[in-house]
Amino acid sequence: MSLALDGWQxxxxxxxxxxxxxxxxxxxxxxxxxxxTGCCDLRLRVDRPGEVSxxxxxxxxxxxxxxxxxxxxxxxxxxxxxxFGADWFDEGPDGIAGASAGTYGWDDDATYxxxxxxxxxxxxxxLCMAYVKVHDAVAILDELQQKLRQDQxxxxxxCQ
Numbered sequence: 001m002s003l004a005l006d007g008w009q010x011x012x013x014x015x016x017x018x019x020x021x022x023x024x025x026x027x028x029x030x031x032x033x034x035x036x037t038g039c040c041d042l043r044l045r046v047d048r049p050g051e052v053s054x055x056x057x058x059x060x061x062x063x064x065x066x067x068x069x070x071x072x073x074x075x076x077x078x079x080x081x082x083x084f085g086a087d088w089f090d091e092g093p094d095g096i097a098g099a100s101a102g103t104y105g106w107d108d109d110a111t112y113x114x115x116x117x118x119x120x121x122x123x124x125x126x127l128c129m130a131y132v133k134v135h136d137a138v139a140i141l142d143e144l145q146q147k148l149r150q151d152q153x154x155x156x157x158x159c160q
Contacts, residue, residue: 051072
């Protein structure tokens with residue numbers, strides 16, 4: 001292998017390692033899938049029943065694809081409100097947390113990222129993001145993790 005290509009391969013491997021570390025820190029439970037992954041060199045899988053299941057990929061354009069399901073709708077809605085800010089959701093004032101069952105999608109013209117939220121009638125939701133910058137994916141996943149932890153720590157109604 002040429003010296004130039006060898007240097008590029010070392011840099012790319014370091015970038016893959018850094019992306020895996022950041023994504024795994026943001027959403028604990030993400031584990032690297034063994035090759036062949038079906039798409040990207042780095043594909044992580046998570047399975048936390050009652051909280052989140054799915055995969056996260058880091059592609060050869062240094063962008064992230066996320067496909068998660070089974071997320072409590074309220075937690076996802078609150079996480080997205082923090083990331084996107086107040087009044088970001090055009091379909092209603094309560095954001096995804098208050099959205100009716102259905103599929104909601106949009107593109108970010110500034111970053112070329114694509115987002116899709118699939119709200120289910122059972123109170124769960126799916127999050128699909130494509131072509132997202134690593135720092136944006138990490139920020140959203142980290143905020144989601146915080147909201148899931150808050151929900152675990154919030155006591156339920158007290159029985160009398």
